Amino acid sequence: MAKATVMAILAAGLVMGAFAYAKAAExxxxxxxxxQAAGLPSCVEPTERMRRMHMEFIKHQRIATVHQGIRxxxxxxxxxxxxxxxxxxxxxxxxxxQPDQFCGAxxxxxxxxxxxxxxxxxxxxxxxxxxxxxxxxxxxxxGR
Amino acid sequence: MHRLHAPHNQPSGDESPAEAVATTRRALIGTxxxxxxxxxxxxxxxxxxLSAQAETAPxxxxxxxxxxxxxxxxxxxxxxxxxACDHEHGLDRQVPExxxxxxxxxxxxxxxxxxxxxNQTGRITQLPLMCQHCEHPPCVDVCPTGxxxxxxxxxxxxxxxxxxGCRYCMMxxxxxxxxFIHHNTTGQLTAVPRGKGCVESCNLCVHRRDYGQDSTAxxxxxxxxxxxxxxxxxxxxxxxxxxxRMREIQNRQIREDLGLNTGVRYAGI
Ligand code: SF4
Ligand code: SF4
Numbered sequence: 001m002a003k004a005t006v007m008a009i010l011a012a013g014l015v016m017g018a019f020a021y022a023k024a025a026e027x028x029x030x031x032x033x034x035x036q037a038a039g040l041p042s043c044v045e046p047t048e049r050m051r052r053m054h055m056e057f058i059k060h061q062r063i064a065t066v067h068q069g070i071r072x073x074x075x076x077x078x079x080x081x082x083x084x085x086x087x088x089x090x091x092x093x094x095x096x097x098q099p100d101q102f103c104g105a106x107x108x109x110x111x112x113x114x115x116x117x118x119x120x121x122x123x124x125x126x127x128x129x130x131x132x133x134x135x136x137x138x139x140x141x142x143g144r
Numbered sequence: 145m146h147r148l149h150a151p152h153n154q155p156s157g158d159e160s161p162a163e164a165v166a167t168t169r170r171a172l173i174g175t176x177x178x179x180x181x182x183x184x185x186x187x188x189x190x191x192x193x194l195s196a197q198a199e200t201a202p203x204x205x206x207x208x209x210x211x212x213x214x215x216x217x218x219x220x221x222x223x224x225x226x227x228a229c230d231h232e233h234g235l236d237r238q239v240p241e242x243x244x245x246x247x248x249x250x251x252x253x254x255x256x257x258x259x260x261x262x263n264q265t266g267r268i269t270q271l272p273l274m275c276q277h278c279e280h281p282p283c284v285d286v287c288p289t290g291x292x293x294x295x296x297x298x299x300x301x302x303x304x305x306x307x308x309g310c311r312y313c314m315m316x317x318x319x320x321x322x323x324f325i326h327h328n329t330t331g332q333l334t335a336v337p338r339g340k341g342c343v344e345s346c347n348l349c350v351h352r353r354d355y356g357q358d359s360t361a362x363x364x365x366x367x368x369x370x371x372x373x374x375x376x377x378x379x380x381x382x383x384x385x386x387x388x389r390m391r392e393i394q395n396r397q398i399r400e401d402l403g404l405n406t407g408v409r410y411a412g413i
Binding site: 062064066067068069070071072078118119120121124130 | 198199200201202203293295296297301303304305328329331332333334335336337338339340342350353354355
């Protein structure tokens with residue numbers, strides 16, 4: 001029993017270690033080539049600040065958007081998705097909240113629930129994309 | 145429980161200040177409308193310029209958006225406005241869940257066609273009914289969280305970040321305009337986030353407002369069928385087509401006795 005527990009803890013530790021290492025190596029994977037983020041040294045704020053504060057940024061801009069109709073906000077969630085989504089072999093975007101994706105992976109790592117994409121599109125569409133989605137009706141998903 | 149609140153007899157807040165920023169907005173809308181007109185392909189069908197200019201300044205009360213519905217032009221059996229609305233907001237992207245009957249009863253509806261019959265004369269009236277964008281909205285009065293709110297430009301909507309799904313607003317609305325989302329949603333559009341546990345209703349195509357497009361999906365669709373029963377526009381601009389038309393023909397509010405000063409007006413009832 002005790003031995004099994006120790007083994008499990010060790011294994012978990014190894015997995016975590018490997019995960020952190022893989023993360024560092026894979027960070028680049030989460031920036032879409034040619035996107036706005038690809039051309040910037042860091043996101044709309046320095047990376048450290050983004051890690052700690054992104055929910056504050058999003059919270060404030062959502063009030064500007066929903067209540068005041070300001071649509072060119074700096075911290076737009078659609079902006080996160082545009083730059084940080086990844087694409088599968090068929091060039092279809094993968095929902096960004098999936099546990100191995102930009103938002104999803106970090107939230108899983110930090111054990112923080114991610115509710116944004118219960119309502120917001122988790123793949124980039126933008127206005128043009130919306131038009132295309134409307135055209136193809138049901139199918140490939142935003143939400144989850 | 146539709147006793148509701150006594151009419152608030154405040155002045156309609158028409159000519160308050162805060163015009164400074166509005167000039168930019170107006171200019172902006174002018175530009176965007178010009179773009180739209182350039183893309184006009186057939187009467188009533190406008191190819192929407194997608195990279196339309198995003199709103200950068202807070203909206204003001206310089207405009208009040210509304211609809212004029214000419215019921216005698218609304219054709220029986222036509223569902224063009226409803227379908228266009230479903231399409232515009234991704235309501236038709238919702239995958240049915242549960243039993244078909246339950247789904248039919250519970251799916252979100254932003255426009256309903258109501259058929260009225262005068263029992264005495266047998267005269268039938270078709271009435272597309274959506275959120276009336278009340279100036280004194282009962283839904284906002286009762287909302288415990290501030291999720292139901294009225295924008296400065298008169299559009300009444302739900303801030304889904306704040307909605308707790310209590311549905312007080314649905315009970316308070318005299319027009320049965322609101323829907324509750326019972327199921328997980330998929331395939332939402334970027335411009336129209338929507339999800340389980342929140343109430344929603346017609347928002348006068350608020351994303352189009354904020355990207356400078358001068359129409360609503362329902363009005364466009366109705367015009368495309370040739371019926372032209374729905375006119376969208378600025379109720380505060382005396383020169384807007386909607387105001388001109390409202391001067392020409394008799395029109396009224398539904399349940400005007402409630403004193404809500406609705407932004408949607410009906411002719412022919
Ligand atoms: S019609 Fe109903 S939902 Fe719309 S503003 Fe009036 S009370 Fe609120
Ligand atoms: S359901 Fe949401 S919007 Fe309606 S009254 Fe409750 S909290 Fe407000």
